[in-house]
Amino acid sequence: MTTIPPTSDLTEEEKDKVGLGNPPILADTSETVLSGRGLIKTFGRVVGLDGVDVDLFPGEVLAVIGDNGAGKSTLIKALTGALIPDSGHVYLDGNEVHFKTPQDARSAGIETVYQTLAVAPALDIAANMFLGRERRRSGPLGSVLRMLDKKGMKDDAGQSMANLGIATVQNMSQAVETLSGGQRQAVAVARAATFATKFVVLDEPTAALGVKETGQVLNLIQQIKAKGLPVILISHNMPNVFEVADRIHIARLGGCAGVITPKSHTPTEAVAIMTGATTLAKG
Amino acid sequence: MTTSVEPQAPASAAEQFALRQQSPLQRVQHLLHSHPALSPLMVLIVACIAFTIINPRFAQPATISIILQQTAVIAALAIGQTLIILTAGIDLAVGATAILAMLVMANLAANNGVPGGLALLIGIAVGTACGFLNGLLVTRLNLPPFIVTLGTLSIYTAIGLLYSGGASVGRNQMPPILNLMGTRFAIGPFRLTLGVIIVALLAAVVAFILSQTSWGRHLYAVGDDIEAARLVGIQVDRVLLSVYTVAGLIYGFTAWVLIGRAGTASPNAIVGANLETITAVVIGGTSLFGGRGGIVGTILGALIVYAFNTGLALAGVDDQLRVLAIGVLIIVAVSIDQWIRKVKA
Numbered sequence: 022m023t024t025i026p027p028t029s030d031l032t033e034e035e036k037d038k039v040g041l042g043n044p045p046i047l048a049d050t051s052e053t054v055l056s057g058r059g060l061i062k063t064f065g066r067v068v069g070l071d072g073v074d075v076d077l078f079p080g081e082v083l084a085v086i087g088d089n090g091a092g093k094s095t096l097i098k099a100l101t102g103a104l105i106p107d108s109g110h111v112y113l114d115g116n117e118v119h120f121k122t123p124q125d126a127r128s129a130g131i132e133t134v135y136q137t138l139a140v141a142p143a144l145d146i147a148a149n150m151f152l153g154r155e156r157r158r159s160g161p162l163g164s165v166l167r168m169l170d171k172k173g174m175k176d177d178a179g180q181s182m183a184n185l186g187i188a189t190v191q192n193m194s195q196a197v198e199t200l201s202g203g204q205r206q207a208v209a210v211a212r213a214a215t216f217a218t219k220f221v222v223l224d225e226p227t228a229a230l231g232v233k234e235t236g237q238v239l240n241l242i243q244q245i246k247a248k249g250l251p252v253i254l255i256s257h258n259m260p261n262v263f264e265v266a267d268r269i270h271i272a273r274l275g276g277c278a279g280v281i282t283p284k285s286h287t288p289t290e291a292v293a294i295m296t297g298a299t300t301l302a303k304g
Numbered sequence: 305m306t307t308s309v310e311p312q313a314p315a316s317a318a319e320q321f322a323l324r325q326q327s328p329l330q331r332v333q334h335l336l337h338s339h340p341a342l343s344p345l346m347v348l349i350v351a352c353i354a355f356t357i358i359n360p361r362f363a364q365p366a367t368i369s370i371i372l373q374q375t376a377v378i379a380a381l382a383i384g385q386t387l388i389i390l391t392a393g394i395d396l397a398v399g400a401t402a403i404l405a406m407l408v409m410a411n412l413a414a415n416n417g418v419p420g421g422l423a424l425l426i427g428i429a430v431g432t433a434c435g436f437l438n439g440l441l442v443t444r445l446n447l448p449p450f451i452v453t454l455g456t457l458s459i460y461t462a463i464g465l466l467y468s469g470g471a472s473v474g475r476n477q478m479p480p481i482l483n484l485m486g487t488r489f490a491i492g493p494f495r496l497t498l499g500v501i502i503v504a505l506l507a508a509v510v511a512f513i514l515s516q517t518s519w520g521r522h523l524y525a526v527g528d529d530i531e532a533a534r535l536v537g538i539q540v541d542r543v544l545l546s547v548y549t550v551a552g553l554i555y556g557f558t559a560w561v562l563i564g565r566a567g568t569a570s571p572n573a574i575v576g577a578n579l580e581t582i583t584a585v586v587i588g589g590t591s592l593f594g595g596r597g598g599i600v601g602t603i604l605g606a607l608i609v610y611a612f613n614t615g616l617a618l619a620g621v622d623d624q625l626r627v628l629a630i631g632v633l634i635i636v637a638v639s640i641d642q643w644i645r646k647v648k649a
């Protein structure tokens with residue numbers, strides 16, 4: 022295989038902006054929502070992350086693609102407090118952060134939809150939307166009796182779902198286990214979109230879904246982007262990635278094989294880079 | 305898909321199939337899914353009607369009063385058991401804890417000259433400590449609740465026997481406050497004890513907390529899917545530790561009710577408490593897998609057990625058949641739970 026010449030149709034300035042190449046051109050961390058620099062994470066002798074740099078710009082959808090075991094989930098976890106990197110730095114809005122738990126990242130406005138969804142099946146949609154951050158009623162009912170504001174949370178859950186254009190689920194008192202896979206995914210994504218103030222991370226959100234439901238989730242991603250929230254999307258699915266992503270970070274063997282865009286490369290080329298059949302020319 | 309209202313016509317045959325009318329059986333399944341206390345309520349009503357037809361004495365206020373008095377202690381312990389089972393745990397030390405708490409309060413007051421009120425509080429504190437220790441072992445050592453409470457069942461029982469020397473404390477040796485829960489009074493034709501009223505209040509308070517507070521909601525979430533609860537930021541270990549501690553508090557408090565009911569503090573009281581509380585919880589529609597059920601069902605479950613005891617006795621049925629009937633109820637209740645867990649959209 023030959024080396025694919027990168028980004029022939031882009032100007033130098035555009036190339037700089039998207040950080041194309043290998044290694045990617047590093048952005049000034051004051052311009053990014055999130056940046057990881059020199060992230061290293063080892064599991065015994067297994068190298069999960071091998072000094073990875075990553076940038077997330079305002080308002081963009083950044084896809085992270087890569088083979089199984091390439092380090093996608095590890096990268097995300099290192100950025101969102103689910104793992105503490107052995108070495109390296111994470112910057113949020115230009116300031117270095119040290120997340121110790123996923124809770125720390127959530128408090129900072131980062132919402133993650135895990136591959137396992139993290140919903141409680143027997144609880145209803147509204148309860149799941151507010152799980153772990155329930156709202157109490159105002160006045161002594163809330164402060165003394167600690168009563169939950171069930172009606173308020175239910176109304177707001179319905180409002181959030183409606184804002185994201187999720188019309189197929191209307192009864193917020195429905196137990197999540199009575200929903201289809203796509204509807205459950207929609208609940209988890211809606212929860213993330215509602216509470217995120219910085220950005221949303223989706224780990225393989227369409228892996229278990231059919232064609233139609235996948236389309237709905239992609240639509241949700243566009244809606245989140247339209248709200249002005251950047252999204253990190255981990256996916257295996259090239260057509261999906263090329264449909265919604267602004268930039269594509271290619272993870273490979275614990276490192277980064279390069280950053281491309283749907284304009285600069287074709288899905289076939291992306292797969293070739295991902296599998297190591299070709300390498301990106303140095304930017 | 306029951307409530308999904310898509311404006312456009314269903315696109316595929318499969319979607320049309322999904323939008324089909326529910327069969328009556330599916331409707332029952334959905335109803336039980338959203339109201340798990342319905343099935344024990346039906347069982348209790350049908351049983352009461354049947355027992356009354358067989359022997360009208362069953363419906364007399366005197367009989368009902370006795371059933372309520374009999375139910376109170378096991379119902380109170382079953383409230384604590386419910387909290388633990390909702391987290392997908394189990395408590396085999398429920399009886400041992402209540403007896404230890406009871407022996408401590410009775411012996412402190414009768415033999416060590418501790419004032420009755422203080423002895424009562426120390427006894428309740430001992431019960432709470434027992435629950436706290438169970439919780440510590442479950443959360444810190446990550447041991448299965450079954451094993452932890454199997455161990456502490458023996459430990460608490462042994463401590464109770466060593467401490468009391470195996471002796472009972474009689475009613476007259478105890479200060480009045482310890483016998484308070486046995487105080488009888490009449491409401492209309494019914495003769496109740498203070499213990500019955502207090503247990504009913506306890507049930508109401510715990511049911512309120514479960515359904516109306518974040519603690520209650522987190523408890524359900526932990527039992528439903530512990531990993532999901534952790535990922536959404538619920539402090540799972542703290543919830544579990546608090547649940548075991550609150551259960552211990554309830555058992556300690558129930559020791560007081562038990563003294564009132566039994567009239568003595570005997571190390572041999574409520575020997576069957578473990579299985580009876582689990583029976584009440586399960587018949588009451590709470591899932592042994594955690595995450596679904598509640599206090600109302602448990603109280604109904606406890607009432608069912610004692611209504612069957614009395615009703616079948618009044619019907620002249622052999623005692624072994626009564627035991628058999630309870631066994632059948634348990635199996636039926638668990639089967640219903642399995643069935644409603646399979647509910648589909």
Ligand SMILES: Nc1ncnc2c1ncn2[C@@H]1O[C@H](COP(=O)(O)OP(=O)(O)O)[C@@H](O)[C@H]1O
Pocket residue numbers: 064067068069087088089090091092093094095096272
């Ligand atoms: N907790 C862990 N312990 C040991 N090895 C791990 C752990 N998590 C990930 N790894 C290893 O790190 C590498 C990257 O894994 P991961 O980030 O999950 O890959 P991806 O999400 O891209 O499929 C793999 O070799 C995987 O086996």
Ligand SMILES: [Mg+2]
Pocket residue numbers: 093094
């Ligand atoms: Mg992964």
